[in-house]
Amino acid sequence: MLQALGFGLIKAANKKILGVGIGVHCGPVITGNIGSESRMDYTVIGDTVNFTSRLQGLAPAGKVHVSSAVQKKTASDFTYRGLGEKEFKGYGALTEVYELVQ
Numbered sequence: 080m081l082q083a084l085g086f087g088l089i090k091a092a093n094k095k096i097l098g099v100g101i102g103v104h105c106g107p108v109i110t111g112n113i114g115s116e117s118r119m120d121y122t123v124i125g126d127t128v129n130f131t132s133r134l135q136g137l138a139p140a141g142k143v144h145v146s147s148a149v150q151k152k153t154a155s156d157f158t159y160r161g162l163g164e165k166e167f168k169g170y171g172a173l174t175e176v177y178e179l180v181q
Contacts, residue, residue: 098139098140098141099140099141100135100136100137100138100139100140100141100142100143100144101135101138101142101143101144102131102132102133102134102135102136102137102138102143102144102145103131103134103143103144103145103146103149104127104130104131104134104145104146104148104149105127105146105148105149105152106125106126106127106130106148107125107127108123108124108125108127108128109123109124109125110122110123110124129169130146130167130170133167133168133169133170134146134167134176137165137167137176138178142178142179143178143179144162144176144177144178144179145159145176145177145178145179146174146175146176146177147174147175147176147177149177150175150177157179157180157181158179158180158181159177159178159179159180160177160178160180161175161176161177162176162177162178163175163176164176
């Protein structure tokens with residue numbers, strides 16, 4: 080993902096740099112069309128989407144942060160560095176967060 084994004088830094092037309100951090104989580108979601116006849120959007124909603132957004136908000140430019148659920152499912156394929164337990168708004172329990180290393 081980081082390679083596709085140019086290591087998390089995207090150059091805009093006016094030469095300013097936009098930093099991009101990525102959050103990855105897994106779980107059930109609700110998908111479907113939302114809106115009216117004049118404007119219809121396909122979207123994904125649910126707790127999984129909300130938590131992923133919280134992870135993304137924690138990730139600095141050029142970094143990928145994943146939940147413990149993702150780390151457990153992909154530990155044999157990727158290398159992670161533990162960042163410790165973090166508190167996320169709207170979630171009572173502390174949650175272990177990992178950073179993708181390789």
